[in-house]
Amino acid sequence: MLKKDHKSNGNRLQTLLQGVISCLPVVIFLLTGTPAQAQLNSNIAGVNLAANLTTSLTVTASPGLVNFPLIRSGITNGSATITINTSWTLSPSVGSVKTYAYFTSAAAALTDGAGDNIPSTSVSESVDGGAFGAFTGVSPYAAASSVTVSTIRILGNNKSGTQSDTLNMRINTTGLNLPAANYTGVLTIQAQAL
Amino acid sequence: MRMGSLKSKGNALRMFLRGAIFCLPILFLLLAGTPAQAQLNSNIAGVNLAANLTTSLTVTASPGLVNFPLIRNGITNGGATITVNTSWTVTFLFGTVKTYAYFTSAPAALTDGAGDNIPSSSVSGSVNGGAFAAFTGATPFAGASGMTLSSTTIFIFNTTGNHSDTLNMRINTTGLNLPAANYTGVLMIQAQAL
Numbered sequence: 001m002l003k004k005d006h007k008s009n010g011n012r013l014q015t016l017l018q019g020v021i022s023c024l025p026v027v028i029f030l031l032t033g034t035p036a037q038a039q040l041n042s043n044i045a046g047v048n049l050a051a052n053l054t055t056s057l058t059v060t061a062s063p064g065l066v067n068f069p070l071i072r073s074g075i076t077n078g079s080a081t082i083t084i085n086t087s088w089t090l091s092p093s094v095g096s097v098k099t100y101a102y103f104t105s106a107a108a109a110l111t112d113g114a115g116d117n118i119p120s121t122s123v124s125e126s127v128d129g130g131a132f133g134a135f136t137g138v139s140p141y142a143a144a145s146s147v148t149v150s151t152i153r154i155l156g157n158n159k160s161g162t163q164s165d166t167l168n169m170r171i172n173t174t175g176l177n178l179p180a181a182n183y184t185g186v187l188t189i190q191a192q193a194l
Numbered sequence: 195m196r197m198g199s200l201k202s203k204g205n206a207l208r209m210f211l212r213g214a215i216f217c218l219p220i221l222f223l224l225l226a227g228t229p230a231q232a233q234l235n236s237n238i239a240g241v242n243l244a245a246n247l248t249t250s251l252t253v254t255a256s257p258g259l260v261n262f263p264l265i266r267n268g269i270t271n272g273g274a275t276i277t278v279n280t281s282w283t284v285t286f287l288f289g290t291v292k293t294y295a296y297f298t299s300a301p302a303a304l305t306d307g308a309g310d311n312i313p314s315s316s317v318s319g320s321v322n323g324g325a326f327a328a329f330t331g332a333t334p335f336a337g338a339s340g341m342t343l344s345s346t347t348i349f350i351f352n353t354t355g356n357h358s359d360t361l362n363m364r365i366n367t368t369g370l371n372l373p374a375a376n377y378t379g380v381l382m383i384q385a386q387a388l
Contacts, residue, residue, distance in 0.1 A: 039386065039387070039388050040249060040251050040284065040386065040387040040388075041251070041334075041384065041385070041386050042251040042252055042253045042280070042293075042384055042385035042386070042387075043252060043253060043384070044253075044382050044383065044384045045253045045254050045255035045278070045382075045383040045384070046255075046258070046380045046381070046382055046383070047255050047257075047258060047259070047260060047276055047380065047381040047383065048258055048259045048260070048378065048379075048380055049259075049260050049262065049272075049303075049304055049317075049363070049377075049378065049379045049380065049381055050259060050260070050261050050262070050376065050377075050378050051261075051262035051263075051264050051270070051304050051312065051365055051376075051377040051378070051379075052261070052262070052263055052264060052376050052377070053264040053265075053266070053367070053372055053373070053374050053375060053376075053377065054263075054264075054374055055374035056266060056374070087266065089266040089372070089373065089374045090373055090374055091373055091374045091375065092308060092310075092373050092375075157371060158371065159310075159371065159372070159373030159374070160266050160267070160370075160371045160372050160373060160374075161371060
């Protein structure tokens with residue numbers, strides 16, 4: 001009985017060894033991978049990329065409405081600070097970006113539409129918390145009713161950029177002898193790259 | 195007279211019989227055809243046939259131009275989806291075929307030619323509709339300005355095959371402060387079998 005078991009075990013071992021031996025080449029082949037082979041590179045297919053960044057110069061101003069509860073003779077501050085953002089993407093040839101605020105009419109910055117006007121000399125501004133000055137300056141857009149909000153020199157590293165400024169406003173009615181009325185006007189904000 | 199006539203008929207019969215006997219072999223020869231003979235084979239003129247299926251690895255990419263109408267500060271999608279086809283015939287039974295897209299210069303994937311560049315890290319691609327990733331990966335052809343489009347395992351039955359992929363592209367100009375200009379570059383598509 002013991003002898004038979006020994007014989008049976010021996011046969012199994014022999015079968016196992018035969019199986020391993022027969023599988024060995026396949027296993028070695030799979031483990032070692034492909035035999036040495038040359039690296040093969042393809043042709044190059046080129047895709048041309050064309051990216052166009054166009055020139056742009058944009059201003060935004062917020063809020064869109066400033067109220068002045070005028071007094072008969074004196075200074076009234078505007079109800080809100082105006083924030084002006086200027087953004088640009090320029091070609092390398094541009095030297096500066098200037099942002100202006102102006103009234104199209106120096107004589108009638110605000111009007112009641114009935115011939116009673118507030119001239120731009122009676123409207124003043126403070127840029128970025130600076131001193132107040134009247135809208136009597138020169139700009140490319142209005143001869144004597146403007147202020148320069150900002151001037152940015154364009155150098156090598158800021159051909160694309162943004163600038164933010166604040167503008168507080170006042171109206172001085174001293175000496176205007178205005179009748180009671182609603183006076184309206186538009187302060188125009190515009191930038192120029194040159 | 196009658197006897198002469200009989201003699202004449204006998205001669206004619208004899209002549210006929212002689213003629214028939216003389217022609218008989220020829221008649222047999224004609225009717226029986228060629229006499230039996232040994233089979234004769236010619237020499238062999240061997241024509242060598244050489245069919246050479248060469249190793250090949252080819253990529254194509256279409257279209258050949260992708261436009262990007264850039265914005266000053268943000269992401270712009272390419273104007274077209276690129277279709278990349280890779281086809282191969284290789285001699286080895288196990289290996290891989292990988293297809294790559296890359297820029298030859300990481301700092302200047304696109305340039306305006308005046309020193310203003312879009313780096314490959316600002317250009318990203320989406321392969322087969324997957325997530326966008328920047329061209330900052332390593333390939334056998336460029337250090338850190340590429341990406342892998344596809345990887346196909348070669349295993350016995352596909353030593354000849356082809357593969358198609360799509361590639362969508364984006365350019366992100368955020369933080370680049372680029373001047374307005376036309377930026378151009380070439381995306382290289384290349385495959386490698388190994």
